[in-house]
Amino acid sequence: xxxxxxxxxxxxxxxxxxxxxxxxxxxxxxxxxxxxxxxxxxxxxxxxxxxxxxxxxxxxxxxxxxxxxxxxxxxxxxxxxxxxxxxxxxxxxxxxxxxxxxxxxxxxxxxxxxxxxxxxxxxxxxxxxxxxxxxxxxxxxxxxxxxxxxxxxxxxxxxxxxxxxxxxxxxxxxxxxxxxxxxxxxxxxxxxxxxxxxxxxxxxxxxxxxxxxxxxxxxxxxxxxxxxxxxxxxxxxxxxxxxxxxxxxxxxxxxxxxxxxxxxxxxxxxxxxxxxxxxxxxxxxxxxxxxxxxxxxxxxxxxxxxxxxxxxxxxxxxxxxxxxxxxxxxxxxxxxxxxxxxxxxxxxxxxxxxxxxxxxxxxxxxxxxxxxxxxxxxxxxxxxx
Numbered sequence: 001x002x003x004x005x006x007x008x009x010x011x012x013x014x015x016x017x018x019x020x021x022x023x024x025x026x027x028x029x030x031x032x033x034x035x036x037x038x039x040x041x042x043x044x045x046x047x048x049x050x051x052x053x054x055x056x057x058x059x060x061x062x063x064x065x066x067x068x069x070x071x072x073x074x075x076x077x078x079x080x081x082x083x084x085x086x087x088x089x090x091x092x093x094x095x096x097x098x099x100x101x102x103x104x105x106x107x108x109x110x111x112x113x114x115x116x117x118x119x120x121x122x123x124x125x126x127x128x129x130x131x132x133x134x135x136x137x138x139x140x141x142x143x144x145x146x147x148x149x150x151x152x153x154x155x156x157x158x159x160x161x162x163x164x165x166x167x168x169x170x171x172x173x174x175x176x177x178x179x180x181x182x183x184x185x186x187x188x189x190x191x192x193x194x195x196x197x198x199x200x201x202x203x204x205x206x207x208x209x210x211x212x213x214x215x216x217x218x219x220x221x222x223x224x225x226x227x228x229x230x231x232x233x234x235x236x237x238x239x240x241x242x243x244x245x246x247x248x249x250x251x252x253x254x255x256x257x258x259x260x261x262x263x264x265x266x267x268x269x270x271x272x273x274x275x276x277x278x279x280x281x282x283x284x285x286x287x288x289x290x291x292x293x294x295x296x297x298x299x300x301x302x303x304x305x306x307x308x309x310x311x312x313x314x315x316x317x318x319x320x321x322x323x324x325x326x327x328x329x330x331x332x333x334x335x336x337x338x339x340x341x342x343x344x345x346x347x348x349x350x351x352x353x354x355x356x357x358x359x360x361x362x363x364x365x366x367x368x369x370x371x372x373x374x375x376x377x378x379x380x381x382x383x384x385x
Contacts (some may be wrong), residue, residue, distance in 0.1 A: 004122045007180045008130060010124070010138040010172075011115055014316055017172045018111055020106055020149075020165050022023045022050065023086045023246065027150040027239065028158040028374035029226045035158075035289025036094040043094070044345025046101050047222045048338050050282035053105025054112075055334030058161075061110040063194065063329025069186050069322050071176075076163050077110025089159055103121035107336075113326035116309065120322060131310055135302045139249020146225060147243035150235060156365030197324055202374055203312060207329045209371025210308055211336030216279060216364035217301055219339050219344050221245055224294070226352055241287075241294045248298025268307055269372060271300050276364040282357040 027047050033040045065073040084103040091097050121131045145165070153161045197203070224245060226239035275297055281289055312325050340363055347356040 007263070008119065008122050009375060010179050011074075011118055012133060014075075014111070014172050014176050015064065015115060015134055015137040016141030016144070017165075017169050018078060018081065018108065019138040019246075020145040021081060021169060022108070023142040023145030023151055023221055024149045024162060024165050025101070026146055026222045026225055026242070026378030029152050029270065031153060031158040031228060031304075034093070037092045041349050042223070044096070044342065045098050048216075048345060049098055049344035050105035050108075050333050051218065051338030051341055052167040054104040054108045055105075055331050055336075056339055057109035058108045058323070058327035058331035058334065059166045059198070062113055062321075063326075064110070065114045065117060065185075066321060067186065067283050069182055069184070070121075071180055071182050073225065073323070074111050074114035074118055075173050075176040075180070076171060077107050077114065078176065079107075081107035081108075081111065082166045082168075082173055084171030085169060086163050088166070089163035098147045109327070109330070112330060113323045116313070116326055117185060117323040118180060120313065121185055122180075122347040127313070128310060132302065135306050135309075136250040139246045139302060142221060142249075143247030146221070146246060147239050150225065150239035150243075156196035161310075170192065193321070194324070197328060198329070200325075202315060203325060203328050204332060205370050205374030206308065206311065206334035208336065209367050209369070209374060211254075211302075211333045212340070212364040213276070213304065213365030214333045214337040215340035215344075216276060216360050217297070219341055219360050220237065220279065220297060222341075223344070223348075223353075224290075227282070228290065230353070233290075241290050244291070244294035245248065245301075248295060249302045251299060268304050269368060271304050273362065275300060276361045277363075280358060280361050282356045310334045 012227050032043050032046075037045070040327065061073060081104055083377065084100050084107055086099055089096055090099065116131070116134065118129055119134060123130060149161060151163075156164075188354065225238045225242035228242065228340065246247075278293060278296060279292060308329070313322055315325070340360065342357050343363075344360050347359055
């Protein structure tokens with residue numbers, strides 16, 4: 001038990017460091033605009049291509065995990081993420097950095113769902129609790145990518161700061177390879193089995209239904225601080241408030257169990273509607289309003305995603321195929337998130353922040369009916385009780 005707990009802790013640490021590389025580009029945004037003034041209109045691509053890379057490679061990653069095991073797949077992906085993030089140090093071209101961000105996203109695809117599968121075999125009896133902590137660890141790492149990085153980048157420069165995130169990821173990947181045991185979760189994959197999952201209507205509807213909110217959640221995390229800076233707020237206030245949308249996910253993970261008594265359709269739909277409507281208020285320049293928006297988003301978003309992942313895990317009867325199912329789930333919603341993130345970036349360049357915030361909030365609400373429809377067909381499942 002003690003050994004498995006230590007291995008779980010390493011997976012959680014890996015999840016946190018992995019998240020740093022998602023969000024540490026956000027505080028570098030104004031520095032990149034200064035460094036590449038003639039290509040500033042393309043900087044939004046740093047956010048979008050990461051999601052697209054992570055999205056389109058989730059399914060191949062799930063297939064690899066079923067063939068070679070989730071542990072090998074997860075920590076190979078984490079190693080490659082560390083390499084691609086570290087390589088930013090040697091780049092003096094914005095377009096090369098964009099390519100590296102795409103490769104970092106591709107590497108991330110091999111870690112996420114495989115690491116969830118690792119948690120499943122390390123402590124199957126605690127998977128509900130560990131799923132909340134797993135998502136909370138992501139939120140904590142993402143918060144580090146916003147708040148400490150805002151000051152670290154000021155001190156060391158954006159290039160060194162982003163590179164050190166990659167080096168830290170490499171170190172944790174090596175620790176995972178040495179410490180986390182193999183689960184023997186390998187299976188022969190037939191084309192028929194893959195096709196059955198690739199065209200699973202339930203997973204497609206859940207993923208597409210959550211795609212709009214995923215986009216809002218990602219855009220809020222990446223653009224909150226740059227938005228506050230351009231609105232005239234100081235670096236400290238902007239960094240602290242923006243990081244709360246992420247840091248407080250760890251606190252939210254501790255309360256995830258309180259939501260278990262609520263029917264998941266009502267739970268997820270209610271939270272997404274509440275957050276989407278509240279986030280419309282981003283168009284008003286008020287420090288205390290921004291603080292409220294950050295806190296409520298930070299606390300509640302973990303409950304949404306934790307329940308979503310659990311619904312898919314319980315839906316799958318064959319454990320070696322969980323990584324593939326979660327890979328498909330993430331592939332769909334990450335790709336949707338990447339497309340809408342790109343749309344937000346283009347809208348930002350053309351119309352400014354106010355219109356863009358309103359647009360992304362409407363998008364978050366617009367896909368939600370698909371989620372409701374998917375879960376109605378599963379209303380008798382134990383996962384929904």
